[in-house]
Amino acid sequence: MASEDALILRTSRVVPRISPVVWWIAIVALAWLGLAHFHGNTVATLRVWLPLLASGLWMNILISVLAIGIGTVLGIIVGALELSRMRWVSAPARGYVQAFRNAPMLVLIFFATYVFPFEIQVGSLYLPFPDWIKATIGLALPASAHIAEIFRGAILSIASAQWEASASLGFSRARTLRWVILPQCVKRVLPPWMNLYAMITMSTTLASLVGVTELLEVARIASNTVNRTDFTIFVYLAVLTLFFLYCYPITRFTAHLEQKYAFH
Amino acid sequence: MPQSDTFSEHPPLVRLRKVHLSFGSNHVLKCIDLNVRQGGAVSIIGPSGSGKSTILRCINGLLTPDRGEVVVGDTPVHSLRTEAERIALRKRIGFVFQQYNLFPHLTVLQNVVLAPTRILGVERETAEREARELLAKVRLADKDDAYPGQLSGGQQQRVAIARALAMHPQLVLFDEVTSALDPETVGEVLSVIRQLVQDGMTCLLVTHEMRFAEEVSHEIVFTEGGEIVEHGTPRDIFHAPRNPRTHAFINALRN
Structure with missing residues (x-):
C-alpha cells in the first residue's frame, strides 16, 4: 500500500509540477493588480472596506465550521440509527434524513430564524439567541441529513465479514461500529464530507437574508454606502474572490484525496 | 450414533444433538450429532456445500439452528436470545476464518x-x-x-x-483456514495449528487438507449433503471407511 503510493508520487514528480492552487492564486492576484492599475481610485476605496469585509468572511467561516461540526455529530448518530435492525428506530431516522435532504436550505434558515425565540430564559437569566446561531442551525440540519447518508453508504460498503469477525471476538454491534467499522469509514467519507463542507460554506451567504452580518451583507452595506456602480461591481468581485480563495483549496484537496483513495 | 471414545475420560466441551437448519427451502443441516471433547481435535471433512462451515457458525451463535441442541460447556447456545448472552459465549470461543478477516x-x-x-x-x-x-x-x-x-x-x-x-478461548473453530492460501504458505499455518493441538487446545477444524487432518485429528467427521455420514478415528475414516459415500470421497481424493 505504502510502496504503491510512493511509486505513484515518484512518477508524478518526474516533471516538477506546480499545484493548480498556486496557479489560481497567482492569476487572481495578477487580475487584482491589473484592476488596481486601471481603477486605482475604486480599489483604494475597496481597501478601506477590506477589514470589514474580512470580519464578514470570518462570520461565514464561523457559521460553516459550526454547521458542519454539529451536522457531523448529528449525522453520524442518525446514520447509525438508520442502520438499526429495529424498525421503530430506523424508520424515524430515515424520515429525518428524507425530510431535511429534500428541503431548500434557505427555507430551513428562515424557519430556524422564526421558530426559535430571540432570547432563552434560564431561571431569571435571559440568554440572547442571535440570528447567526439560528442560521447555523438552519444549515446544520440539512448538513446532518447529508452526512447521515454519506456515513450510511460508507458503513454498508465495509465488508460484512468485518462484522462477523468482530462478533466472533465478542464485540457488540455498537462496539463493532465504534472500534472496527467507523475507523474504516473515515477514509471513505472524507472526500464527500469535504465537498459538503465547501457547499455549506457557500450557502452561508444565505444568512444575509435573515440579517446576519456576514460577507455578503457587509458587501451590500458597503455598496449602498459608497453608492457607485463601479465600486459595487468591485466589491462583489472581492466577495467572489474571497470565497474562491477559501473554497478552492478545499475542493482541490478533496479531489486529491479522491484520487489517492480510489485505489483501495 | 455412538461416538468413538478416544477421550472418554473428559466430558464433551461441545455437544450438538439433532441440529437442523434451513435457509429457505435449502435444508443445510439435517440432524447433526457431534461431540468435541476437552482437549480434542476434530476435523470435519466433506464436499463443498455439505454444511461444514454452518456447523461452526451454530457453535459460536453466529447462526441459530431451527431445531436441536448446541451446548458449549454449560451454555445452551441454541436457546441464547440476547446479544449479551451471545457475547459471553463468543468470548470463550475463538474463530478463524477462511479469508482471515x-x-x-x-x-x-x-x-x-x-x-x-x-x-x-x-x-x-x-x-x-x-x-x-x-x-x-x-x-x-x-x-x-x-x-x-x-x-x-x-x-x-x-x-x-x-x-x-x-x-x-476454551475452544478454537477453524473454518477452511488454508483454502485461500498460496500452496507455499499453507504449511506455516498448519504447523501453528499442529502446535496448538499438541498444547491441548480444543480445536474443531473444517478442512480440505486431508493429510493434515489425518495426522493432527483425534477424530474425523465426514459430512455430505448436510448429514454426518460417518465419523471415527483418522485411521478408520481414511483407511477403512465403512460407508460407501465416505469410501467414494476418500478414493476420489487419492486419485
Whole structure:
C-alpha cells in the first residue's frame, strides 16, 4: 500500500509540477493588480472596506465550521440509527434524513430564524439567541441529513465479514461500529464530507437574508454606502474572490484525496 | 450414533444433538450429532456445500439452528436470545476464518490487542506484552507494526490465529483456514495449528487438507449433503471407511 503510493508520487514528480492552487492564486492576484492599475481610485476605496469585509468572511467561516461540526455529530448518530435492525428506530431516522435532504436550505434558515425565540430564559437569566446561531442551525440540519447518508453508504460498503469477525471476538454491534467499522469509514467519507463542507460554506451567504452580518451583507452595506456602480461591481468581485480563495483549496484537496483513495 | 471414545475420560466441551437448519427451502443441516471433547481435535471433512462451515457458525451463535441442541460447556447456545448472552459465549470461543478477516486499518499488534483491551478490559501494557508473546508463537515477532495489507496470506492467517488466542478461548473453530492460501504458505499455518493441538487446545477444524487432518485429528467427521455420514478415528475414516459415500470421497481424493 505504502510502496504503491510512493511509486505513484515518484512518477508524478518526474516533471516538477506546480499545484493548480498556486496557479489560481497567482492569476487572481495578477487580475487584482491589473484592476488596481486601471481603477486605482475604486480599489483604494475597496481597501478601506477590506477589514470589514474580512470580519464578514470570518462570520461565514464561523457559521460553516459550526454547521458542519454539529451536522457531523448529528449525522453520524442518525446514520447509525438508520442502520438499526429495529424498525421503530430506523424508520424515524430515515424520515429525518428524507425530510431535511429534500428541503431548500434557505427555507430551513428562515424557519430556524422564526421558530426559535430571540432570547432563552434560564431561571431569571435571559440568554440572547442571535440570528447567526439560528442560521447555523438552519444549515446544520440539512448538513446532518447529508452526512447521515454519506456515513450510511460508507458503513454498508465495509465488508460484512468485518462484522462477523468482530462478533466472533465478542464485540457488540455498537462496539463493532465504534472500534472496527467507523475507523474504516473515515477514509471513505472524507472526500464527500469535504465537498459538503465547501457547499455549506457557500450557502452561508444565505444568512444575509435573515440579517446576519456576514460577507455578503457587509458587501451590500458597503455598496449602498459608497453608492457607485463601479465600486459595487468591485466589491462583489472581492466577495467572489474571497470565497474562491477559501473554497478552492478545499475542493482541490478533496479531489486529491479522491484520487489517492480510489485505489483501495 | 455412538461416538468413538478416544477421550472418554473428559466430558464433551461441545455437544450438538439433532441440529437442523434451513435457509429457505435449502435444508443445510439435517440432524447433526457431534461431540468435541476437552482437549480434542476434530476435523470435519466433506464436499463443498455439505454444511461444514454452518456447523461452526451454530457453535459460536453466529447462526441459530431451527431445531436441536448446541451446548458449549454449560451454555445452551441454541436457546441464547440476547446479544449479551451471545457475547459471553463468543468470548470463550475463538474463530478463524477462511479469508482471515483482519482489521485492515489496524497494525498487526493492534489487531491482536483490540478485543482484549476493549472487550475484556485488559490493561494495554499487559495486552501488548501478551500479544507479542502470541505473535512470537505464530512466528511473526517482527511484524508488530505491519498492516495486514503488507502481509502474505499465510502471515495474515497466523495473525488471525494470534488474535483469536488473545481472548484465551476454551475452544478454537477453524473454518477452511488454508483454502485461500498460496500452496507455499499453507504449511506455516498448519504447523501453528499442529502446535496448538499438541498444547491441548480444543480445536474443531473444517478442512480440505486431508493429510493434515489425518495426522493432527483425534477424530474425523465426514459430512455430505448436510448429514454426518460417518465419523471415527483418522485411521478408520481414511483407511477403512465403512460407508460407501465416505469410501467414494476418500478414493476420489487419492486419485
